[in-house]
Amino acid sequence: MTNHIHIDEHRDDEGAKTGMWIFIFTELLLFGGLFIVYSVYRYLNPMAFHLAAEELDVFLGTVNTVILLVSSMTIAMAITSIQLKKKGLTLILMGVTILLAIIFMVNKYFEWTGKISHGIFPGSEILHQSSQGEILFFGLYYAMTGLHALHIIVGVGFIGYVMWLVKTDDVKHDDYVILENSALYWHLVDLIWIFLFPLFYLIT
Amino acid sequence: MIETLIQDSNPSFLDYKGRFKGLMGWIFSTDHKRIGLLYLYSMLVFFSVAAILGLMMKLELMAPGKTIMGAQTYNSFFTLHGITMIFLIVVPGLPAVFGNFFLPIMIGAKDVAFPRLNLLSWWIYIVGAFIALSAQFFGDGPPDTGWTFYAPYSFRTGTNMLPAVTGAFVLGFSSIVTGINFIVTMHRMRAPGMNWMKMPLFPWALYGTSWIQVLATPIVGVTLLMVVLERTLQIGFFDPALGGDPILYQHLFWIYSHPAVYIMILPAMGIISEIIPTFARKTIFGYTAIVVSTLAIAFVGYFVWGHHMFTSGMSGVALYTFSILTFLVAIPSAIKIFNWVATLHKASINLQTPFIWALCFLFVFMIGGLSGMVLGALSANVHLHDTAFVVAHFHYIVFGGTGFAFFGALHYWYPKMFGRMYDMAWANIGLAIFFTGFNTLYLPMFFLGMTGMPRRYYDYVEKFHGPNIISSLGAMLMIAGLIIIITNLVRSTRHGVKAEKDPWKGKTLEWTVDSPPSLENFEEIPVVTDHPYKYD
Numbered sequence: 001m002t003n004h005i006h007i008d009e010h011r012d013d014e015g016a017k018t019g020m021w022i023f024i025f026t027e028l029l030l031f032g033g034l035f036i037v038y039s040v041y042r043y044l045n046p047m048a049f050h051l052a053a054e055e056l057d058v059f060l061g062t063v064n065t066v067i068l069l070v071s072s073m074t075i076a077m078a079i080t081s082i083q084l085k086k087k088g089l090t091l092i093l094m095g096v097t098i099l100l101a102i103i104f105m106v107n108k109y110f111e112w113t114g115k116i117s118h119g120i121f122p123g124s125e126i127l128h129q130s131s132q133g134e135i136l137f138f139g140l141y142y143a144m145t146g147l148h149a150l151h152i153i154v155g156v157g158f159i160g161y162v163m164w165l166v167k168t169d170d171v172k173h174d175d176y177v178i179l180e181n182s183a184l185y186w187h188l189v190d191l192i193w194i195f196l197f198p199l200f201y202l203i204t
Numbered sequence: 205m206i207e208t209l210i211q212d213s214n215p216s217f218l219d220y221k222g223r224f225k226g227l228m229g230w231i232f233s234t235d236h237k238r239i240g241l242l243y244l245y246s247m248l249v250f251f252s253v254a255a256i257l258g259l260m261m262k263l264e265l266m267a268p269g270k271t272i273m274g275a276q277t278y279n280s281f282f283t284l285h286g287i288t289m290i291f292l293i294v295v296p297g298l299p300a301v302f303g304n305f306f307l308p309i310m311i312g313a314k315d316v317a318f319p320r321l322n323l324l325s326w327w328i329y330i331v332g333a334f335i336a337l338s339a340q341f342f343g344d345g346p347p348d349t350g351w352t353f354y355a356p357y358s359f360r361t362g363t364n365m366l367p368a369v370t371g372a373f374v375l376g377f378s379s380i381v382t383g384i385n386f387i388v389t390m391h392r393m394r395a396p397g398m399n400w401m402k403m404p405l406f407p408w409a410l411y412g413t414s415w416i417q418v419l420a421t422p423i424v425g426v427t428l429l430m431v432v433l434e435r436t437l438q439i440g441f442f443d444p445a446l447g448g449d450p451i452l453y454q455h456l457f458w459i460y461s462h463p464a465v466y467i468m469i470l471p472a473m474g475i476i477s478e479i480i481p482t483f484a485r486k487t488i489f490g491y492t493a494i495v496v497s498t499l500a501i502a503f504v505g506y507f508v509w510g511h512h513m514f515t516s517g518m519s520g521v522a523l524y525t526f527s528i529l530t531f532l533v534a535i536p537s538a539i540k541i542f543n544w545v546a547t548l549h550k551a552s553i554n555l556q557t558p559f560i561w562a563l564c565f566l567f568v569f570m571i572g573g574l575s576g577m578v579l580g581a582l583s584a585n586v587h588l589h590d591t592a593f594v595v596a597h598f599h600y601i602v603f604g605g606t607g608f609a610f611f612g613a614l615h616y617w618y619p620k621m622f623g624r625m626y627d628m629a630w631a632n633i634g635l636a637i638f639f640t641g642f643n644t645l646y647l648p649m650f651f652l653g654m655t656g657m658p659r660r661y662y663d664y665v666e667k668f669h670g671p672n673i674i675s676s677l678g679a680m681l682m683i684a685g686l687i688i689i690i691t692n693l694v695r696s697t698r699h700g701v702k703a704e705k706d707p708w709k710g711k712t713l714e715w716t717v718d719s720p721p722s723l724e725n726f727e728e729i730p731v732v733t734d735h736p737y738k739y740d
Contacts, residue, residue: 012317012392012393014392015317015388015391015392015393016318018387018388018391018392019317019318019321019384019385019387019388022383022384022387022388022418023380023384025418025419026380026384026418026419026421026422027422029419029422029423030422030423030425030426031426032422032423032426033422033423033425033426033427033430033456034426034430036456037430037441037452037456040449040452041447041448041449044449045447122437122438122439122440123437123438131447132440132446132447133447135440135446135447136440136441136446136447136448139439139440139441139446140441142437142439143430143433143439143441147429
């Protein structure tokens with residue numbers, strides 16, 4: 001009987017992807033809460049947000065945007081190459097994705113330490129002497145880019161785990177839904193940055 | 205002999221020997237039925253603790269002035285009572301226990317879509333619970349903000365808020381994971397022939413609930429995260445001293461927490477929609493209307509959060525809008541009530557314990573719902589805001605709605621879950637005492653609130669003394685009823701008569717499998733051709 005399937009043999013790629021998409025909705029809403037807070041405080045303190053945004057390094061931000069966009073491309077290429085049964089290429093492309101993520105984090109590290117060395121961090125003396133709008137701006141800046149960086153770390157872990165599965169042939173050309181899901185997650189991380197970048201760096 | 209042979213070849217999920225033995229076979233089992241029971245047992249423990257806290261508060265209120273506890277203890281008691289009841293019991297309760305156990309069986313599946321994720325959600329739940337409750341035992345005293353963690357008090361108070369808020373945040377994840385799992389299960393795993401409009405109403409209710417869990421929980425998650433960051437890193441989000449706006453916290457909190465009320469009540473309505481046709485021996489009246497009203501409640505429920513903040517400072521337009529939307533959300537709820545009552549019309553009713561629970565649900569839920577209309581009216585709200593009236597209202601909805609449905613479901617599906625019947629006479633006696641106690645406890649609080657007694661006060665003036673005595677006596681009666689009900693159920697797991705496959709002559713799929721079900725529920729996936737409530 002075709003209906004007689006043991007639960008352990010149950011496999012449903014479509015279902016797995018549906019689950020991932022719903023999870024991505026929840027992630028968007030998680031950041032959505034912060035975006036609401038951002039827009040309310042930006043509306044209340046337009047001038048202070050303008051001044052504070054000029055403190056940020058547009059060059060570093062742009063570099064990081066390009067890095068993330070390229071990494072999204074490499075992970076998408078990894079899916080195509082596993083479909084074409086090119087295991088080695090898949091591993092290389094995934095490795096490049098992780099490498100780009102690490103470069104992003106290094107940039108972020110320099111950006112944050114730069115700010116902190118200038119005394120701009122939550123609870124600092126310098127920030128306490130600034131206007132309330134600037135306190136809010138930098139609070140949101142650290143919270144939102146920090147939460148995003150946390151997602152980068154989780155994404156790197158996820159992709160690294162899938163790399164291991166590719167290596168051991170648990171993920172292969174006819175069974176690669178987890179690779180697709182890790183890529184979906186990575187695109188989400190990229191997408192959120194696409195919103196963070198203009199909100200903090202470009203709109204001044 | 206033949207019977208034992210059959211049992212050996214196909215043991216029930218309770219007897220099944222998996223990879224692990226004993227306790228390990230439970231806490232590492234990915235079987236949706238075992239996970240459902242894990243949730244049930246954990247919740248019974250938390251519920252007992254929180255119910256005792258509630259009783260102690262009522263004892264404190266039995267006389268004016270300090271009787272058994274001081275103001276600070278009272279504050280931490282209602283906070284812990286609220287956190288435990290809301291985040292650990294009523295929000296996850298019905299989906300996690302009965303959804304896990306019965307959703308796959310009712311749609312003709314062998315398990316949920318992601319069994320391992322399902323087990324993970326129980327683990328997250330337990331970890332979250334321990335983090336939240338650990339707040340009681342170390343640091344600078346138990347939290348005292350109430351379960352709403354209102355800013356700016358939640359980051360100004362010296363008490364141990366951090367674990368409580370973090371725990372609530374973690375519990376949100378568990379809720380999201382369960383929601384995703386159920387949605388995918390219903391989309392992908394319905395038995396052949398079961399199209400959406402042939403799906404039973406409890407799964408339908410879970411479908412609406414799951415979407416709310418998925419779409420609303422992240423908002424409160426990030427809001428609680430902001431409170432954590434505000435407390436630890438002094439990042440200004442809601443602190444007026446740092447330019448933040450405390451009212452914004454309330455908005456973000458209620459954007460989740462009002463839909464959360466529908467996370468609590470929708471599955472309860474689903475359960476009532478299952479119990480009523482089974483005991484009325486009649487097709488449910490207006491299946492489509494119930495489905496549509498379920499989705500309507502889930503949808504409109506998103507846009508009414510402002511009615512928690514009528515006195516917090518909002519524009520006039522916002523006030524009117526939220527008030528009218530609040531009235532609107534009552535319409536689909538009323539549609540359901542009329543459907544249930546219409547189902548009973550000219551039915552040959554089989555008066556059993558689960559059905560009596562459903563009737564009691566209708567009674568208390570209507571009182572809860574109509575008092576909600578009083579609070580939804582702007583002028584009345586100004587008078588009644590933050591009084592005992594509100595406490596009475598939401599206990600009628602949350603305890604009277606979700607709680608009654610929980611016990612109703614437990615009595616309805618008990619034979620299927622444990623393979624035994626409970627003692628009917630004791631179950632009915634327990635219910636009668638519980639129901640009397642419940643109303644004696646909460647009805648006087650409507651009058652107390654009307655005459656001006658504020659909520660969350662451990663003390664009151666002499667004129668409130670009379671109703672408070674009645675209310676406290678009701679609390680004791682209710683606890684006595686609960687003890688009888690729970691003792692009867694626990695005792696019957698060993699001493700009850702063996703249950704048949706279909707003791708209530710129900711028509712949905714869970715009554716076609718063994719009691720208790722085997723590990724894989726169905727030997728062969730059933731093919732569904734008919735409507736779920738086909739009685740003639």
